[in-house]
Amino acid sequence: MSLLTGKTAVYGIFGAPVAHSLSPVMQNAAFKYCGIDAVYVPFHVHSDDISMAVASVRALDIKGINVTVPHKEAVIPFLDDIDPVAAVIGAVNTVVNRKGRLVGYNTDSSGFLRAAGDELGFNPLDQQILLLGAGGACRAAVYALLSAGAAKVTVANRSLARARTLVAAMPVQPHQRLLSVAYGTSEYFQELENAHLIVNTTSVGLYGEKLDFLPLENIKSSALIFDMVYSETGTALTNDATSRGLSCVDGLDLLAAQGEDAFFIWTKKRLPTGFMRSFLTDYQSTCK
Numbered sequence: 001m002s003l004l005t006g007k008t009a010v011y012g013i014f015g016a017p018v019a020h021s022l023s024p025v026m027q028n029a030a031f032k033y034c035g036i037d038a039v040y041v042p043f044h045v046h047s048d049d050i051s052m053a054v055a056s057v058r059a060l061d062i063k064g065i066n067v068t069v070p071h072k073e074a075v076i077p078f079l080d081d082i083d084p085v086a087a088v089i090g091a092v093n094t095v096v097n098r099k100g101r102l103v104g105y106n107t108d109s110s111g112f113l114r115a116a117g118d119e120l121g122f123n124p125l126d127q128q129i130l131l132l133g134a135g136g137a138c139r140a141a142v143y144a145l146l147s148a149g150a151a152k153v154t155v156a157n158r159s160l161a162r163a164r165t166l167v168a169a170m171p172v173q174p175h176q177r178l179l180s181v182a183y184g185t186s187e188y189f190q191e192l193e194n195a196h197l198i199v200n201t202t203s204v205g206l207y208g209e210k211l212d213f214l215p216l217e218n219i220k221s222s223a224l225i226f227d228m229v230y231s232e233t234g235t236a237l238t239n240d241a242t243s244r245g246l247s248c249v250d251g252l253d254l255l256a257a258q259g260e261d262a263f264f265i266w267t268k269k270r271l272p273t274g275f276m277r278s279f280l281t282d283y284q285s286t287c288k
């Protein structure tokens, strides 16, 4: 970060918790790299305070905000405009302040697609994808995959009702199939065998847990794995997948890609491919 002056633009992130967030590290690095006089700071915002926090964006002329857990849905009613993609997904992770008008976007969706493309070489066109989980992260990924021409997307979740609700809310083209299944059923095992890409969108793995509902021995040897969870030492899923010779990416790739897309919305500047990912890797190795 360069010297802060009266002209320095302020950006930030709203979350609870937020102290663990790597977004300040990578966004400040990006501002510095692009020679932009700006600073990005973490704001711990409690759930009850989200409307006041959004009002402060206007009052303090904060130029842009990332929104993370647990505010991605709750923030929507307090914004002036929602990008149509974020509206369908029902979650906002990036807000831009356009002369006092606050516009919400979802870059988890575009970031997911870019991370899958850049890191796994995955193009969803005509492909079959199995997603585990049915929360907000899953909605962003399903939207991205359908928009990019996936042939068949299957959502498997512990609560089948939640998976069904998600599937019913997504726009599907006539040639596409979007299904919901429960773990452990014969339909689930069939989807496991056929999937070109398997995505863990559940929170399982955050604390080293194994995904006992994902038997890797049942998947294609060419299947790609996207684990939205991240762990410095690798998640149980990515470690297991790697030991089986499968290609996989983790939540750090997603964090970096959604951050690069947020940076683009705020600054209209495209960072070099992999900028934030490699910055985070370097940063973490210096922290050890």
Ligand code: ATR
Pocket: 132, 133, 134, 135, 136, 137, 138, 157, 158, 159, 162, 201, 202, 203, 204
């Ligand atoms: P996000 O918005 O980040 O996706 P979320 O809305 O809390 O987070 O969703 C978390 C997902 O992880 C859900 O699909 C949840 O399954 P349920 O809908 O059945 O609750 C899934 N999940 C969390 N813990 C799980 C576990 N122990 N086993 C299987 N799925 C789990």
